Amino acid sequence: MGLPPKPWPTGQCEELEPLVRRVLAPNGSPFTYTGTQTYLVGSDSGLAIIDPGPDEPGHLAALEAAIGDAPVLAICCTHTHRDHSPGAAPLARRKDAPILGCAPLALDTGEIRADAPFDRSYSPDRVLRDGEQIEGPGWTLSAIATPGHTSNHLCFALEESGALFTGDHVMGWSTTVVAPPDGDMADYMASLERLYGREDRIFYPAHGPAVTRPRQFLRGMIGHRRQRERQILRLLGEEERSVTGLVPVMYKGVNERLWPAAGQSVLAHLLDLERRGLVGRSGDIWAIAS
Known part of the structure; x- marks a missing residue:
């Protein structure tokens, strides 16, 4: 899928459903689509911020405007690529909020990587275990371990509405890059199968449009990866x-x-x-x- 025509809704706060709003960061590229989508979950009584995105002044200002006077109860990161987590620390300082979510991770492999490099500054106040929950006024987020794109990747399920925030594990515009040595295809496929066994109503990815038919979408993703595997075996057979x-x-x-x-x-x-x-x-x- 190519990039959509501009203008993109960069910096705008868009309401997606009663407990969910979205702010698009100004970091669109062939690898990030129109940019990283930061999600605000909750209400004026208390918010969780999912994937605060890059440490970019305009994006942080847009997030602060969207947050207003609402208390920020948690800043949650799905994983630690530079287009997802660097905004966590400055936002935490400004809002006196804890950083929760994935484990820190930084690799020194000497290899050239095609995906975003890891955020070495990420330092969570608490790492969430699989199944652990964060609660706020009228909302509950559950951490779902989904390694594969990165070993520390988490998704977050909004229990009250059936929405799943999928980070880069499932994107709405392209297949996910699985980059060794940290990315692992067996783990990625197992994580896709795990989500396929769930009953989530809608996926909100960090890049691209919402996925409104999750299980059908996952069937296509799993089928695509299996087709790529068969293609490799066929080509190597030649x-x-x-x-x-x-x-x-x-x-x-x-x-x-x-x-x-x-x-x-x-x-x-x-x-x-x-x-x-x-x-x-x-x-x-x-x-x-x-």
């Missing part, structure tokens, strides 16, 4: 290939600017297939396991 040899064939017609990100997910598939004994490698060259 001849040995590197990741950079697979990507142009698998993603023919896709903007070449996105090929590095696609290559990360292809590598994640290969590592999963290797663990399952279906492929092997010699250096950078992959082949069907003998």
Whole structure:
């Protein structure tokens, strides 16, 4: 899906349902769609802020305007990529609010990464365990562990309305990048299956439009990843290939600017297939396991 025509509703506070509002950050790109969507959950009696986004003055000012005089009871981060969590600390200082949510994570791998780098400044007041809840006046958020895109990824379920805030685990505009070594395809697929077993009414992703038919959408995502896996096995059955040899064939017609990100997910598939004994490698060259 390409980017929609401008103007985008950057900085505007949009009401999505009685307990949910959204403010779009000014960081649109081919990797973030129109930008990171920060969600305000609750009412003037007390709010939770989900994915405060980048530490960008205009975005923080828009969030403060949307919050008004409402007490901020929690600032929740789904994961620690730089387009999601850096705004947590300055917003916490301004609103005297605790930072809750995913565990901190920073990797020093020396590898070139196609997705956003990790936020090394993220320091939560409390890490939420799977199933742990945050409560406010008239609302309850439950943490749902969904590793895969990153090992520390959480979704947040709004129990009162059946909404699920899916961060980057499920996006409304594109498939999610799964970038090793922290991203793990087996974990990602298991997390998709976990959400498929739930009965959420609607998904609110950090990027792209809301998903109004979640289980149908998840079936498509799971099917897409399984198709990519079969495609890799078929191509390797024809001849040995590197990741950079697979990507142009698998993603023919896709903007070449996105090929590095696609290559990360292809590598994640290969590592999963290797663990399952279906492929092997010699250096950078992959082949069907003998």
